Structure formats: structure tokens, C-alpha cells
Amino acid sequence: MSKFKTPIVILNFKTYLESSGNNALKLAKALEIASDESGINMVATPQAADIYRIKDETRIPILAQHIDNVNPGGHTGSNLLECLKEAGIDGSLINHSEKRMTLADIDSTITKLRNNDLFSVVCTNNVNTSEAIANFDPNFIAVEPPELIGTGISVSQAEPEVVEGTVRKVKSINKNIKVLCGAGISTGDDMKAALDLGAEGVLLASGIILSESPEKVLLELVSKM
Amino acid sequence: MSKFKTPIVILNFKTYLESSGNNALKLAKALEIASDESGINMVATPQAADIYRIKDETRIPILAQHIDNVNPGGHTGSNLLECLKEAGIDGSLINHSEKRMTLADIDSTITKLRNNDLFSVVCTNNVNTSEAIANFDPNFIAVEPPELIGTGISVSQAEPEVVEGTVRKVKSINKNIKVLCGAGISTGDDMKAALDLGAEGVLLASGIILSESPEKVLLELVSKM
Amino acid sequence: MSKFKTPIVILNFKTYLESSGNNALKLAKALEIASDESGINMVATPQAADIYRIKDETRIPILAQHIDNVNPGGHTGSNLLECLKEAGIDGSLINHSEKRMTLADIDSTITKLRNNDLFSVVCTNNVNTSEAIANFDPNFIAVEPPELIGTGISVSQAEPEVVEGTVRKVKSINKNIKVLCGAGISTGDDMKAALDLGAEGVLLASGIILSESPEKVLLELVSKM
Amino acid sequence: MSKFKTPIVILNFKTYLESSGNNALKLAKALEIASDESGINMVATPQAADIYRIKDETRIPILAQHIDNVNPGGHTGSNLLECLKEAGIDGSLINHSEKRMTLADIDSTITKLRNNDLFSVVCTNNVNTSEAIANFDPNFIAVEPPELIGTGISVSQAEPEVVEGTVRKVKSINKNIKVLCGAGISTGDDMKAALDLGAEGVLLASGIILSESPEKVLLELVSKM
Numbered sequence: 058m059s060k061f062k063t064p065i066v067i068l069n070f071k072t073y074l075e076s077s078g079n080n081a082l083k084l085a086k087a088l089e090i091a092s093d094e095s096g097i098n099m100v101a102t103p104q105a106a107d108i109y110r111i112k113d114e115t116r117i118p119i120l121a122q123h124i125d126n127v128n129p130g131g132h133t134g135s136n137l138l139e140c141l142k143e144a145g146i147d148g149s150l151i152n153h154s155e156k157r158m159t160l161a162d163i164d165s166t167i168t169k170l171r172n173n174d175l176f177s178v179v180c181t182n183n184v185n186t187s188e189a190i191a192n193f194d195p196n197f198i199a200v201e202p203p204e205l206i207g208t209g210i211s212v213s214q215a216e217p218e219v220v221e222g223t224v225r226k227v228k229s230i231n232k233n234i235k236v237l238c239g240a241g242i243s244t245g246d247d248m249k250a251a252l253d254l255g256a257e258g259v260l261l262a263s264g265i266i267l268s269e270s271p272e273k274v275l276l277e278l279v280s281k282m
Numbered sequence: 283m284s285k286f287k288t289p290i291v292i293l294n295f296k297t298y299l300e301s302s303g304n305n306a307l308k309l310a311k312a313l314e315i316a317s318d319e320s321g322i323n324m325v326a327t328p329q330a331a332d333i334y335r336i337k338d339e340t341r342i343p344i345l346a347q348h349i350d351n352v353n354p355g356g357h358t359g360s361n362l363l364e365c366l367k368e369a370g371i372d373g374s375l376i377n378h379s380e381k382r383m384t385l386a387d388i389d390s391t392i393t394k395l396r397n398n399d400l401f402s403v404v405c406t407n408n409v410n411t412s413e414a415i416a417n418f419d420p421n422f423i424a425v426e427p428p429e430l431i432g433t434g435i436s437v438s439q440a441e442p443e444v445v446e447g448t449v450r451k452v453k454s455i456n457k458n459i460k461v462l463c464g465a466g467i468s469t470g471d472d473m474k475a476a477l478d479l480g481a482e483g484v485l486l487a488s489g490i491i492l493s494e495s496p497e498k499v500l501l502e503l504v505s506k507m
Numbered sequence: 508m509s510k511f512k513t514p515i516v517i518l519n520f521k522t523y524l525e526s527s528g529n530n531a532l533k534l535a536k537a538l539e540i541a542s543d544e545s546g547i548n549m550v551a552t553p554q555a556a557d558i559y560r561i562k563d564e565t566r567i568p569i570l571a572q573h574i575d576n577v578n579p580g581g582h583t584g585s586n587l588l589e590c591l592k593e594a595g596i597d598g599s600l601i602n603h604s605e606k607r608m609t610l611a612d613i614d615s616t617i618t619k620l621r622n623n624d625l626f627s628v629v630c631t632n633n634v635n636t637s638e639a640i641a642n643f644d645p646n647f648i649a650v651e652p653p654e655l656i657g658t659g660i661s662v663s664q665a666e667p668e669v670v671e672g673t674v675r676k677v678k679s680i681n682k683n684i685k686v687l688c689g690a691g692i693s694t695g696d697d698m699k700a701a702l703d704l705g706a707e708g709v710l711l712a713s714g715i716i717l718s719e720s721p722e723k724v725l726l727e728l729v730s731k732m
Numbered sequence: 733m734s735k736f737k738t739p740i741v742i743l744n745f746k747t748y749l750e751s752s753g754n755n756a757l758k759l760a761k762a763l764e765i766a767s768d769e770s771g772i773n774m775v776a777t778p779q780a781a782d783i784y785r786i787k788d789e790t791r792i793p794i795l796a797q798h799i800d801n802v803n804p805g806g807h808t809g810s811n812l813l814e815c816l817k818e819a820g821i822d823g824s825l826i827n828h829s830e831k832r833m834t835l836a837d838i839d840s841t842i843t844k845l846r847n848n849d850l851f852s853v854v855c856t857n858n859v860n861t862s863e864a865i866a867n868f869d870p871n872f873i874a875v876e877p878p879e880l881i882g883t884g885i886s887v888s889q890a891e892p893e894v895v896e897g898t899v900r901k902v903k904s905i906n907k908n909i910k911v912l913c914g915a916g917i918s919t920g921d922d923m924k925a926a927l928d929l930g931a932e933g934v935l936l937a938s939g940i941i942l943s944e945s946p947e948k949v950l951l952e953l954v955s956k957m
Contacts, residue, residue: 074354078368105330105361106369123359131432131488132297134348134381136330136361143303144331156359157834160827160864161857161878182836189835189864203836206356263356382609385602385639386632386653407611414610414639428611524804528818555780555811556819573809579749581881581938584798584831586780586811593753594781606809657806713806 060098060118060147061176061196063235064282065258066275067100068265069122069150070107076266081107082114084271089117091275097282099275102150105136112145120178121149124170126162138169148176148196154203167193178260180239184222191230198227199260201239209264211241213250224255243274245281252282285323285343285372286401286421288460289507290483291500292325293490294347294375295332301491306332307339309496314342316500322507324500327375330361337370345403346374349395351387363394373401373421379428392418403485405464409447416455423452424485426464432488436466438475449480468499470506477507510548510568510597511626511646513685514732515708516725517550518715519572519600520557526716531557532564534721539567541725547732549725552600555586562595570628571599574620576612588619598626598646604653617643628710630689634672641680648677649710651689657713661691663700674705693724695731702732735773735793735822736851736871738910739957740933741950742775743940744797744825745782751941756782757789759946764792766950772957774950777825780811787820795853796824799845801837813844823851823871829878842868853935855914859897866905873902874935876914884939886916888925899930918949920956927957 068088070076076084085101092099102120103111112119125135141149151166152158158166163179170177177195181187187198200223205212213220224236235258238251243264251259261278268274293313295301301309310326317324327345328336337344350360366374376391377383383391388404395402402420406412412423425448430437438445449461460483463476468489476484486503493499518538520526526534535551542549552570553561561569575585591599601616602608608616613629620627627645631637637648650673655662663670674686685708688701693714701709711728718724743763745751751759760776767774777795778786786794800810816824826841827833833841838854845852852870856862862873875898880887888895899911910933913926918939926934936953943949 069358072352072354072357072360072362072365074364077354077362077365081365104365106333106365108331109334110369127297129297129299129302132380133294133375133378135297137297137302139299140297140302140306140329140331144335150358152835153358154836155357157836159832160835160838160861161829161832163835164858164861164864183839185868186835186839189839189867192864192867193860377610379611382611384607385610385613385636386604386607388610389633389636389639408614410643411610411614414614414642417639417642418635519808522802522804522807522810522812522815524814527804527812527815531815554815556783556815558781559784560819577747579747579752582747582830583744583825583828585747587747587752589749590747590752590756590779590781594785600808603808605807 061100062098063257064252065098065100066279067120067178067237067258067260068102069153069260069262070101070103070266071262072104073263073266077104078107082110084266085111085115085117087272088275089115091272092117095276095279097279105141108141108144108146118147119145120176121146123153123156124149124151124166126158126166138173142173142175146175148178151177151179151195153180154182154201154206163190164193167195178237184219184226187223188226188230191227191234194231195234197235197237198223199237199239201260205240208241209243211243211247211250213238213242213247213254215241217254220251220254220256243278245277245279248278249281286325287323288482289477290323290325291504292345292403292462292483292485293327294378294485294487295326295328295491296487297329298488298491302329303332307335309491310336310340310342312497313500314340316497317342320501320504322504330366333366333369333371343372344370345401346371347378348381349374349376349391351383351391363398367398367400371400373403376402376404376420378405379407379426379431388415389418392420403462405485409444409451412448413451413455416452416459419456420459422460422462423448424462424464426485430465433466434468434489436468436472436475438463438467438472438479440466442479445476445479445481468503470502470504473503474506511550512548513707514702515548515550516729517570517628517687517708517710518552519603519710519712520551520553520716521712522554523713523716527554528557532560534716535561535565535567537722538725539565541722542567545726545729547729555591558591558594558596568597569595570626571596573603573606574599574601574616576608576616588623592623592625596625598628601627601629601645603630604632604651604656613640614643617645628687634669634676637673638676638680641677641684644681645684647685647687648673649687649689651710655690658691659693659714661693661697661700663688663692663697663704665691667704670701670704670706693728695727695729698728699731736775737773738932739927740773740775741954742795742853742912742933742935743777744828744935744937745776745778745941746937747779748938748941752779753782757785759941760786760790760792762947763950764790766947767792770951770954772954780816783816783819783821793822794820795851796821797828798831799824799826799841801833801841813848817848817850821850823853826852826854826870828855829857829876829881838865839868842870853912859894859901862898863901863905866902866909869906870909872910872912873898874912874914876935880915883916884918886918886922886925888913888917888922888929890916892925892929895926895929895931918953920952920954923953924956
């Protein structure tokens with residue numbers, strides 16, 4: 058589990074031009090440098106089409122943004138776990154608020170990832186759904202109040218009770234599951250506040266991707282730890 | 283348009299293990315050899331995660347299986363046109379029966395592909411929907427009665443009137459659109475029958491992917507032309 | 508076709524509290540009175556659960572807001588055409604921008620409505636998609652640029668070329684299809700402008716539903732005709 | 733809670749012609765008679781368009797088949813909780829395998845039903861997802877292995893460990909939640925087996941709907957209790 062040792066910084070590349078294609082590779086390299094310099098584990102979460110190349114040209118751990126819960130066969134336009142694994146993923150985000158999944162698909166996808174020795178990072182929207190997901194025994198639960206996503210308002214400051222409550226409920230079900238803090242984290246103070254609330258890492262996106270120097274912002278982010 | 287000169291053979295890799303990862307690369311190379319030997323244009327349609335590698339290691343033209351109709355931005359788990367283009371696609375399937383799209387998304391995606399100098403291959407399920415799509419001016423319309431997909435029963439033999447009707451209606455709206463015949467094509471006779479009905483190529487999948495020697499089946503397929 | 512004689516005013520009740528349950532019945536009665544007083548055909552489009560009651564207590568023609576393209580059988584939570592017909596619909600909206608449908612489902616649903624002697628009112632988002640839908644021979648095409656829905660800015664004033672273009676293209680394919688103007692219509696001047704552009708009616712929603720006196724607004728709406 | 737006193741029989745009408753419109757009313761009356769004669773609570777789950785009429789003409793408790801997780805407003809084609817409540821529902825099925833919902837929507841819909849004094853019956857596909865749902869504190873969890881739905885093979889006989897495991901896990905989280913047994917139940921022996929495994933009722937569909945005499949089959953079903 059060393060690739061996913063906490064505290065950890067996971068960067069969701071989403072579908073920005075600033076994090077697609079050549080820019081995705083550059084961003085992955087910035088993550089690699091920031092991770093090497095800080096000693097903090099950092100993880101890239103690029104679009105499916107960029108996974109192979111980032112795997113080929115960096116040492117950064119890679120998550121898929123989504124896996125379609127289909128078995129091998131006739132499913133045009135789906136992203137198959139086995140294909141993403143060969144391309145180089147170490148795990149996957151599941152149920153991001155921009156790609157919500159059904160309960161049955163979340164359950165099945167966590168199981169498939171585990172059976173393939175891949176990491177699962179399940180996104181949830183509140184304490185209640187985090188508690189439900191804890192029963193599925195994923196590696197990480199990233200709690201992100203959807204109303205804060207993309208706002209620059211950090212959940213650790215605006216709704217600390219969501220982070221604390223999630224940590225408490227999740228740990229009471231399964232101590233091995235690690236809670237991440239998503240939505241609005243972008244500074245060292247946000248990150249420190251998140252860890253102080255019991256989170257063991259953060260899930261980031263636009264705050265880093267759209268910054269002028271992702272590397273510098275990443276280093277500042279982990280500077281208070 | 284030389285990469286897509288007709289008659290043409292487009293192979294939809296879907297999500298079979300036999301056409302994922304290393305197997306996708308092997309299949310793309312088989313397509314390349316069969317294309318070189320026969321002089322008939324052949325096109326690979328791999329999963330998103332395999333596009334970059336096939337582009338890097340072969341000269342075969344590449345289609346995406348699907349493009350999500352999103353603009354660059356915050357859309358986790360979507361496949362962005364711009365990202366797929368950088369990875370190496372020459373165009374995309376649109377509206378495959380295993381990934382149906384809304385009318386507005388089909389319209390918008392064809393336009394985006396055209397504006398990016400990429401080819402559009404729109405799948406339709408009957409004469410009626412083919413006629414509707416012809417108004418959007420795609421490069422190709424591939425008509426596939428869904429009840430025949432994956433059956434091994436060729437549309438050119440079982441429902442020739444669907445192919446003929448589609449060719450007639452589509453050409454009456456726009457002579458430049460080429461009609462492909464999907465569903466159940468796997469032999470040289472099927473292919474010849476399709477072209478005799480006015481189709482200018484075929485869209486294939488499991489019949490080739492699951493065969494013992496895709497290369498041999500592809501060469502037999504184009505042997506009667 | 509007398510129930511749908513043009514010029515016509517179709518009111519989409521959507522899911523406002525002001526147009527649900529008892530309020531839906533009141534709104535349907537306001538439509539009935541306004542229709543009787545003005546001599547202009549008006550049509551109610553309530554939620555599925557309100558159809559039976561409105562049919563029972565008014566003489567106003569009724570459209571469903573949506574029909575799921577399923578056949579009778581095991582489909583929990585779907586709205587079946589046959590069930591809605593027994594409840595009292597005279598037809599249905601299809602492909603509203605808040606309930607987009609796939610191309611294949613639009614085609615199939617128009618056909619089913621026709622085979623059941625029910626009216627089809629297909630919503631489209633631009634000239635291009637209106638032209639495509641004209642091939643399916645629906646009774647009405649209601650063009651609504653999605654960016655104007657709910658804004659109070661009328662399409663007949665802001666984008667007259669969309670209405671004119673839709674009328675011209677649709678009529679060139681099939682003269683019997685009538686074009687409606689949606690999005691932002693709420694005054695007599697808007698309505699007159701729409702008819703002057705060649706539309707034969709309007710599709711309305713929040714501008715009427717949320718007004719203090721729907722009956723009065725409806726009468727004002729048709730006062731310039 | 734007397735309307736939902738256990739043991740209970742819930743009949744999902746789905747979208748069969750045999751349970752739509754007039755037939756839905758007849759079926760609801762058969763449920764009412766069987767309930768009166770046996771003293772066992774029985775519940776109708778009709779399509780949205782049939783709710784008002786069944787409420788008006790019978791005393792049988794009514795569930796919706798599905799509720800769309802939207803708030804009042806501009807949502808064409810959705811089924812709003814407030815509208816269904818006025819039409820006469822006492823609660824709703826949630827997350828049926830033929831209408832799977834996202835985790836966030838399940839959570840939110842259970843809460844809305846509770847706040848409206850309506851009953852929630854959440855469908856799940858296995859022990860794992862049942863356990864997760866128990867955290868949301870619904871009134872009922874109906875476990876239905878999807879592979880058995882519509883087969884006539886009863887879960888209580890084919891996979892008793894699914895029923896037992898669900899009861900054990902759910903009760904360990906919240907003793908007030910009652911577990912129902914779905915999929916394949918159609919005889920008195922099936923029903924008795926289900927109750928012996930700890931279930932407090934059953935969720936039925938085609939086995940009753942498609943029978944020649946639903947009333948007789950319902951009475952036989954509860955005859956061994």
C-alpha cells in the first residue's frame with residue numbers, strides 16, 4: 058500500500074484542457090516533482106485516454122476517474138476495468154458527484170477493484186452516504202458536499218462537522234478505511250485544517266489544475282504538515 | 283479523406299478482453315496487415331485507454347467508440363473530444379446502439395467533429411432514423427437493426443430492404459454521406475451483398491474479434507470485392 | 508383534429524407546486540375558461556398522477572409530459588403509453604429539454620402515439636434537430652432554444668431566425684407538421700410575433716403557472732390574434 | 733403504522749397491461765378483498781397515472797413505484813413526491829432493480845418520505861447493499877437478487893442465505909427496519925419459508941398479476957401463516 062500511504066493528495070484532472078493530452082502529462086510530472094520534494098504521496102487521476110502515456114512517462118500513481126460496471130463483452134463506449142488496468146491504473150475514483158453511480162454498481166465496482174488488487178476511492182456527498190459506503194470496505198472515502206465543489210470554499214472551513222462526522226462514523230464501522238476531504242481545498246491552511254479534523258488526505262481539482270504553477274501550489278498545500 | 287476512402291471496413295473493438303490492452307494492439311496490427319495486403323481501408327475503434335498506444339505503434343486510422351457531449355471543464359469520468367483527439371483519433375462512432383445518445387447530443391457532436399476535422403460515423407437503427415441523421419451531414423451512417431447485433435445473421439441477407447432503403451433515403455438528402463452496413467457481417471459473401479445493396483463499407487465487431495485469426499477473417503471478408 | 512386546431516396554446520405544467528394536485532386541477536380549469544372565452548384551443552400538460560382527475564373534471568385536452576419507450580411488462584417506475592391513454596391523455600410531449608430522449612426512442616414513441624390515435628408534440632432545440640424530427644412525421648414540433656427556457660426572454664423576439672428557419676425547413680419536408688414556439692412566450696405581443704413568424708401556436712410554462720392569475724394572463728396572451 | 737403492520741404483502745403492479753388502467757383498479761380491489769378476508773395487510777403499487785383512481789375507489793394502502801429526486805420546479809416528465817402524495821400515496825418503492833437510483837438520490841428520497849410521513853420501501857440486490865441502506869433508516873428493505881426477478885424461482889428457497897443474512901445485518905444496525913423478501917415468491921410455501929427466515933413480508937409482481945385469479949393466488953399465498 059506504499060503508493061497510497063497517507064497523508065495523501067489525489068488530483069482529479071476532470072476534463073479541463075489544462076489537464077488533457079500533453080497538458081495532462083505535464084501536470085502528472087508536476088505532481089511527481091512535488092511528491093518527490095515534499096515526501097507526500099500524490100496521485101494523478103487523468104482521463105482514460107491519457108492513462109497509458111502518463112504511466113509510460115512518469116512514476117506517479119494513477120487512478121481512473123470512473124469505471125463502467127460492465128463485464129468484458131459487447132459494450133461500446135464503456136471503460137472496462139481490465140482495459141484501464143492494462144493501461145496502468147492503480148485504482149479508481151467511484152461515484153464522483155459529476156458521475157454518480159447506482160448503489161448496486163458502487164458495491165460491485167469496489168469488489169472488482171479489490172479482486173484486481175486495485176485501490177478504490179469512493180466519493181460521497183454527506184455523513185450519511187459515507188457511513189453507508191463504509192459497509193463496502195473501500196480503501197478511501199472522499200467526502201465532498203456537492204454545493205462546495207468548484208467554489209474555492211473549503212469544506213474543512215465551511216462545514217467542519219461534515220468531515221469530523223464522516224471520520225467518526227466511517228472509523229466506527231471500519232478503522233482501515235481512510236477519509237479524504239474534497240471540495241474547495243487549495244491552501245496549506247485548508248489542508249492542515251482537514252488533517253486536524255481527522256482526514257488523511259485530500260481530493261483536489263480546479264484549484265490546482267487552473268493555477269499558474271500547479272507544482273508551486275502543491276508544495277504550498279503540503280507545507281504546513 | 284484518403285484514410286476513409288471507401289469501400290471501408292470499420293472494426294468496433296467494444297469491451298472484449300480479446301480487444302483490450304495488448305490484445306487491442308495486436309488486433310490493430312492485424313487490421314493494418316489486412317489493409318495493406320488487400321488495399322482496402324480498415325479502421326480500428328478501440329476503448330479510450332488503448333487509443334494512444336495504437337496510434338503510437340501502428341498507422342491504422344482510429345475512431346473513438348463514443349464521445350461525451352461536454353465542453354472542457356468540470357466533468358469527471360467523461361471522454362472529452364479534445365483529449366481523444368490529442369491521443370490520436372481520426373473521428374468517432376456516435377450513437378452506437380450500446381451507447382445511445384439524445385438527438386441534441388448527436389447534432390452537437392457531429393458539428394464538433396466537423397469543426398475539428400474529424401470523421402463522424404453515426405449508428406442508426408432503421409431507415410427512418412438514418413434519414414433524420416442525414417440532415418446533420420455526418421461522413422458516414424452505419425445502419426444496424428439492433429435485433430441483429432451479435433447474432434451472426436447479416437443485415438444484408440436478412441433485411442436487405444433496410445440497407446437499400448437507407449442508401450436511397452440518405453443519398454436523396456445528401457449524396458456525400460456514405461452508408462455502412464452493420465450487424466452480422468462476417469464473410470466475403472455478406473460484404474459483397476452489402477456493397478451490391480449500395481453500402482460503401484461495413485461496421486464489424488464480435489465476428490472478427492472473437493475469431494481465431496482476425497487477419498485471415500478480414501482478408502476473406504474483402505476477397506470478393 | 509379539432510382538439511388540436513391551431514392556433515393553439517399548450518401549457519406544460521412541469522413539477523411546480525402551483526401546478527400539482529389540487530393546483531393542477533385549478534390550472535386546468537383556468538385553461539378551460541380561457542379557451543372557452545377566447546375560442547382558442549388550449550391544452551393541459553400535467554404530471555402523470557394528475558391526468559385522471561383533470562380528465563374526469565374538465566373538458567380540456569390533455570398531453571402527458573413524457574412517455575417511457577417501454578412495452579407492457581416488467582418495467583417498474585416507467586410511464587406506459589397504454590396506462591396514460593386509459594387515464595385520459597390525447598397525446599404527449601416528447602423529448603422536452605428537461606427529459607431528452609434518444610433518437611431511437613423519439614422515433615418509436617411518435618409511431619406508437621400515431622398508432623394509438625394520439626397527438627405527438629416533439630420538442631427540439633434548434634433548426635437542425637427540428638428538420639431531423641420532421642422526417643418522423645409528428646403532429647407538432649415545438650422549437651425551444653434551451654438557453655431561453657425559464658428566462659422570460661421570448662424566442663420570437665430574441666432569436667426570430669430560429670422560428671422562421673424551423674418553419675421553413677419543417678414545412679419543406681412535410682406541410683402537415685405544425686411548428687410551435689416555446690421558451691419565454693408570455694404576452695400577447697410575444698404570441699403575435701410568434702404567429703407572424705409562421706408558428707401556429709405556443710408551448711408555455713412558468714410564465715403562466717407562476718402568475719397570480721393564469722386565466723387573465725392566458726386571455727391577454729391571445730388578445731392580439 | 734397500522735396500514736403497514738407486518739406480516740405484509742406488497743404487490744408491484746409494474747407496467748403490465750393486466751395491471752394498468754381499469755385492470756389496475758380491478759387488481760387493487762382483489763388486493764382489498766384478499767386483505768379483508770385474510771386479515772393480512774396488502775399494499776398496491778400502481779403506475780403514477782392510476783394512483784388517484786385507486787385511492788378514490790378503494791381503501792387499499794398505495795405505494796408509488798418510483799419518485800424522482802427533484803424539488804418542485806422546472807422538471808418536465810418527472811414524478812414529484814408532493815404530487816404523488818396529493819394523488820394518494822402512503823409511501824414509495826425506492827431503487828427497484830428496474831429503476832436503480834444513485835446512492836445520493838436514495839438517501840435524499842428516504843429523508844423526504846420520512847419528512848412527509850410517508851413509508852419508504854427500498855429495494856436492494858444483496859446482503860451488502862441492504863446493510864448499507866440500513867444506515868438510512870427506511871421503513872422496509874426488500875431484498876431481491878436481480879437474477880431471480882420474474883423467474884418464478886423463490887429467493888427463500890433458492891438463496892435462503894441472502895434473506896437470513898439481510899435480516900441479521902439489517903437488524904444489527906436498526907431493529908425497527910423490516911426486511912421483505914422479493915423475487916419469485918408466489919405460493920403459500922414460499923411465503924412461509926420467507927417468514928421462517930426472518931422476513932416480515934413479501935414484495936410480489938408477475939406471479940400474481942399474470943395469474944387467472946389474483947385474489948385466489950393471494951389468499952393461497954397467506955394461507956400458511
